[in-house]
Amino acid sequence: MKYFKNRKITVLFIFIVIMIGISFNSCDELIKSKKLENKKSELKTQAINENKNEAKLLLMLSKDNQEVINLTKALQEVINKDSIVDLAKKIEETHVQFAEDLQEVATDKLISIPNYPEAPLNKSIVNLTEEDKFKALNKLKSIIDNQLFILNKLSKTSNSKDFKTLIVKADSKINDSLNKTKNILNVLNTNS
Amino acid sequence: MQEDYINITLADDDEDDRLFFTDAFDEIKITTRVKTFNDGVYLMDYLNSKDATLPNVLFLDLNMPRKSGLECLKEIKQNPKFKDIAIAIYSTSASEEDIENTFVQGANIYIKKPSDFKTLKKVLSEVVTINWQYHTNSMNKDNFLLRF
Amino acid sequence: MIKTLSNNISFLRTTLYISAFVILVVGALTYRSITEVTKSSELITHTYKVNVELEQILSNLKDAETGQRGYIITKDSVFLEPYISGRSKINNSFAELKVLTKDDTILKESLIKVNSLINKRLLAFQTSYRSLPKGDIEDPNFIENFRNGRALMDSIRDNIKGIIKLQNNLLKQRRSEYESDLMATPLLLFSLLLCSLILMYVAYNSIYKNIKRLKATNEELEIFKESTNQSEIVSKHGSWTYNVKRDEFTYSDNLYRLLGEQPQSFKPTIENFLTYVHPDDVEKLTMQVEQMKENIELPYIYYRVVHKNGNIKHLKAYGKSVVNEDDETVLLGTTADITDEIISFRILEERNAELERNNKELSSFNYVASHDLQEPLRKIQTFLSRLIDEEEGKLSAKGNKYIDRIQNAATRMRLLIDDLLQFSRSNKADKVFEESNINLLLEAAKQDLAEVISAENAVITSDTFPTITVIPFQIQQLFVNLIGNAIKYRMEGKIPKINITHQIVEAENEDNIIKPKYSHYHKITFTDNGIGFDNQYADQIFVLFSRLHNKDQYSGTGIGLSICKKIVENHKGYITASGQPEKGAVFTVYLPIA
Numbered sequence: 001m002k003y004f005k006n007r008k009i010t011v012l013f014i015f016i017v018i019m020i021g022i023s024f025n026s027c028d029e030l031i032k033s034k035k036l037e038n039k040k041s042e043l044k045t046q047a048i049n050e051n052k053n054e055a056k057l058l059l060m061l062s063k064d065n066q067e068v069i070n071l072t073k074a075l076q077e078v079i080n081k082d083s084i085v086d087l088a089k090k091i092e093e094t095h096v097q098f099a100e101d102l103q104e105v106a107t108d109k110l111i112s113i114p115n116y117p118e119a120p121l122n123k124s125i126v127n128l129t130e131e132d133k134f135k136a137l138n139k140l141k142s143i144i145d146n147q148l149f150i151l152n153k154l155s156k157t158s159n160s161k162d163f164k165t166l167i168v169k170a171d172s173k174i175n176d177s178l179n180k181t182k183n184i185l186n187v188l189n190t191n192s
Numbered sequence: 193m194q195e196d197y198i199n200i201t202l203a204d205d206d207e208d209d210r211l212f213f214t215d216a217f218d219e220i221k222i223t224t225r226v227k228t229f230n231d232g233v234y235l236m237d238y239l240n241s242k243d244a245t246l247p248n249v250l251f252l253d254l255n256m257p258r259k260s261g262l263e264c265l266k267e268i269k270q271n272p273k274f275k276d277i278a279i280a281i282y283s284t285s286a287s288e289e290d291i292e293n294t295f296v297q298g299a300n301i302y303i304k305k306p307s308d309f310k311t312l313k314k315v316l317s318e319v320v321t322i323n324w325q326y327h328t329n330s331m332n333k334d335n336f337l338l339r340f
Numbered sequence: 341m342i343k344t345l346s347n348n349i350s351f352l353r354t355t356l357y358i359s360a361f362v363i364l365v366v367g368a369l370t371y372r373s374i375t376e377v378t379k380s381s382e383l384i385t386h387t388y389k390v391n392v393e394l395e396q397i398l399s400n401l402k403d404a405e406t407g408q409r410g411y412i413i414t415k416d417s418v419f420l421e422p423y424i425s426g427r428s429k430i431n432n433s434f435a436e437l438k439v440l441t442k443d444d445t446i447l448k449e450s451l452i453k454v455n456s457l458i459n460k461r462l463l464a465f466q467t468s469y470r471s472l473p474k475g476d477i478e479d480p481n482f483i484e485n486f487r488n489g490r491a492l493m494d495s496i497r498d499n500i501k502g503i504i505k506l507q508n509n510l511l512k513q514r515r516s517e518y519e520s521d522l523m524a525t526p527l528l529l530f531s532l533l534l535c536s537l538i539l540m541y542v543a544y545n546s547i548y549k550n551i552k553r554l555k556a557t558n559e560e561l562e563i564f565k566e567s568t569n570q571s572e573i574v575s576k577h578g579s580w581t582y583n584v585k586r587d588e589f590t591y592s593d594n595l596y597r598l599l600g601e602q603p604q605s606f607k608p609t610i611e612n613f614l615t616y617v618h619p620d621d622v623e624k625l626t627m628q629v630e631q632m633k634e635n636i637e638l639p640y641i642y643y644r645v646v647h648k649n650g651n652i653k654h655l656k657a658y659g660k661s662v663v664n665e666d667d668e669t670v671l672l673g674t675t676a677d678i679t680d681e682i683i684s685f686r687i688l689e690e691r692n693a694e695l696e697r698n699n700k701e702l703s704s705f706n707y708v709a710s711h712d713l714q715e716p717l718r719k720i721q722t723f724l725s726r727l728i729d730e731e732e733g734k735l736s737a738k739g740n741k742y743i744d745r746i747q748n749a750a751t752r753m754r755l756l757i758d759d760l761l762q763f764s765r766s767n768k769a770d771k772v773f774e775e776s777n778i779n780l781l782l783e784a785a786k787q788d789l790a791e792v793i794s795a796e797n798a799v800i801t802s803d804t805f806p807t808i809t810v811i812p813f814q815i816q817q818l819f820v821n822l823i824g825n826a827i828k829y830r831m832e833g834k835i836p837k838i839n840i841t842h843q844i845v846e847a848e849n850e851d852n853i854i855k856p857k858y859s860h861y862h863k864i865t866f867t868d869n870g871i872g873f874d875n876q877y878a879d880q881i882f883v884l885f886s887r888l889h890n891k892d893q894y895s896g897t898g899i900g901l902s903i904c905k906k907i908v909e910n911h912k913g914y915i916t917a918s919g920q921p922e923k924g925a926v927f928t929v930y931l932p933i934a
Contacts, residue, residue: 044439047438047439048436048439051438052431052432052436054435055428055431055432055434059427059428107455107456107459110434110438111431111434111435112427112431112458112459112462113427113459114427114462
């Protein structure tokens with residue numbers, strides 16, 4: 001303790017302690033900031049990828065949706081039974097609504113999806129045989145199924161609130177459409 | 193005391209000096225009665241005795257055994273009985289100290305013993321004829337030591 | 341020297357702290373500058389990225405347009421490929437932009453605007469592409485659509501260009517900042533380096549100078565120490581120090597030698613020291629040491645020590661306190677061996693006492709002898725005179741002659757005794773100086789000589805004297821002797837005339853005075869018209885018993901002038917004589933003015 005009586009040595013000691021503390025701190029800070037930087041850029045790329053993924057999925061959804069709408073519209077023309085036509089119409093309505101919802105989300109998210117309601121209809125499938133009708137229906141079913149699959153994937157990969165609400169809203173409706181399509185198929189199968 | 197002779201007393205331890213003294217007075221043409229004493233003690237004993245005749249003039253030697261002249265002088269001056277005695281110091285020495293001391297103690301005159309008989313006679317006759325009353329009033333140190 | 345050094349040290353320390361602070365500050369600034377540079381470059385990269393993506397979008401759109409045109413022209417669906425993939429590419433670009441512009445709300449809004457326009461454009465593509473199979477490029481709807489598409493494209497281009505321009509401005513701004521930061525950083529770094537270098541150099545310089553100075557001082561100190569040791573040995577001194585706080589003594593080498601021991605032969609404590617002190621002085625010394633420790637000072641103290649070989653030495657010690665560098669009070673002391681001084685002092689005292697005793701004896705002997713010799717002499721003279729008176733006629737002529745001769749001899753003896761008495765009186769130890777009226781003394785002297793003066797009708801003239809501090813009876817004696825001589829050695833037939841003058845003179849102007857002790861003197865001259873003397877005897881006449889004439893010519897004992905000389909010497913003055921045979925003599929007396 002004799003050394004501590006000497007003022008100079010005490011001051012020097014305190015000074016050294018402070019310096020060591022500061023240098024430890026600053027090293028720590030540097031390492032932390034580096035990690036932070038890395039994490040930041042990682043997060044950034046992750047976000048970008050997520051965005052790209054969302055855009056792609058949304059585009060696919062919208063394309064599928066348009067196909068569904070087209071098919072249901074065409075089917076309405078060719079099917080004679082009123083109950084099926086009704087079903088088909090209902091499906092169409094659901095998907096038109098879904099298309100609107102998609103558009104809303106897309107505009108928010110700066111994703112560009114084609115705005116189909118304004119595009120004229122392709123009338124090539126009007127004059128189709130029964131077989132072709134079945135094909136079309138199956139196609140419809142697989143597309144809707146696909147839509148569900150995409151929705152599922154989207155719900156898994158996206159963290160966005162808007163998407164989640166959309167998915168929740170759409171999922172049940174599209175399931176409903178799928179059932180309706182299955183019904184139509186059954187009816188048509190029993191008929192012929 | 194109005195007598196027709198003067199009473200003289202001498203206290204001196206030296207025999208020769210006493211002889212000179214008495215011889216001198218014998219030859220002086222003044223009527224005197226001379227008494228001598230061998231030392232201070234004899235003198236004071238006599239003076240203090242009941243039927244002593246006090247002298248008019250007392251000659252005191254200073255260097256005496258038993259009691260010195262200075263001591264006698266002091267004693268005499270202290271005693272009011274002896275106030276009328278004129279005291280002449282009669283000594284060999286003329287040192288300042290002795291002159292001073294005896295003057296202070298109240299001696300009337302200081303005489304240095306002369307070495308010539310004629311001078312002695314002159315001095316003694318001078319001294320005894322001084323009117324002491326008159327003399328005492330104007331006494332000072334210059335007159336104290338008799339010059340001859 | 342110590343003070344300037346410590347000032348230097350604190351100055352150095354201050355400079356160190358200031359420089360350290362400066363370096364830290366500059367370092368911090370440099371660090372900040374570097375981070376700024378990094379940030380700036382990051383921002384620039386960011387802006388570039390945004391620009392690139394926007395350009396990418398535009399290019400994709402252009403590709404789609406070109407593809408569409410190709411399809412319209414060739415009806416080959418291969419050309420539609422860029423259009424088909426265009427949407428997803430654009431979406432990807434937007435995905436990137438979304439993340440890049442997360443914090444920029446203005447940019448976000450612009451992007452939303454552009455996105456809606458792009459949607460419209462893509463829709464226009466669709467419409468035109470759907471309506472084409474009719475094959476009619478002349479169709480007004482088609483043309484309308486086409487034109488519309490073009491307008492949209494222009495609008496998109498303008499918007500994007502606007503955004504890009506904004507970004508570019510931002511970029512420019514950031515670039516300029518970057519440049520300035522870039523400039524600053526190396527400058528700061530360099531100044532940092534310079535500061536450090538200067539500091540180092542200054543520190544080195546200062547330290548070097550100080551070390552050199554210290555070395556020189558140390559060497560001087562060493563020499564000093566050596567010389568102190570030597571001087572201690574020569575002057576028989578020892579020095580010691582007492583540190584009050586630590587209660588410790590240090591003894592110098594020679595202090596041990598003063599105790600008769602080898603240097604540093606025992607531990608310097610007060611107990612060890614006391615073992616050497618004389619038993620009679622131990623108690624007193626212990627007390628004095630206790631007091632010294634209390635008062636932190638030591639007035640002069642004296643004590644004895646006994647060496648191992650039995651020698652007793654007298655020591656004198658003294659101490660004074662001093663405050664040193666560390667604010668400690670230290671008592672610096674010196675002890676001197678004064679044995680020699682004490683011994684010589686004692687011897688001197690003894691001799692003095694002896695001399696005084698001798699003197700006293702001689703004096704009293706002188707006095708008593710002369711005094712007691714007077715008695716029998718007086719008797720002889722008186723009896724002789726009586727004899728002459730009584731038996732003058734009865735004696736034979738021879739008898740008378742013999743008696744006459746006896747008388748002469750007796751008279752001579754009397755003279756001698758009187759003079760001896762005078763001489764002894766002027767010797768007396770207890771001389772009392774008084775302020776005396778010299779004129780009165782002169783008158784008294786003349787009175788003493790009254791008979792002779794009147795007998796010879798001597799004429800004495802004199803100046804008026806001031807008051808002088810003298811021994812009155814001696815000065816009176818002086819006058820008597822000198823005037824008496826002047827009358828005694830008169831010229832036959834002449835009336836003796838004596839003139840006594842007085843002056844105040846400066847010592848250096850008088851040749852008679854050799855080695856004067858005072859600056860001014862009273863000069864009293866006695867001039868007579870007597871027989872005078874030959875000047876070669878001027879000094880001799882003051883010698884005791886020395887005469888220039890025999891006793892038959894002029895009576896005298898040869899003591900008178902010696903008495904005068906003695907008297908004048910008692911007054912610390914001088915006496916000289918000069919004479920002209922048959923004309924007269926001048927005696928000069930100098931009495932100092934104190």
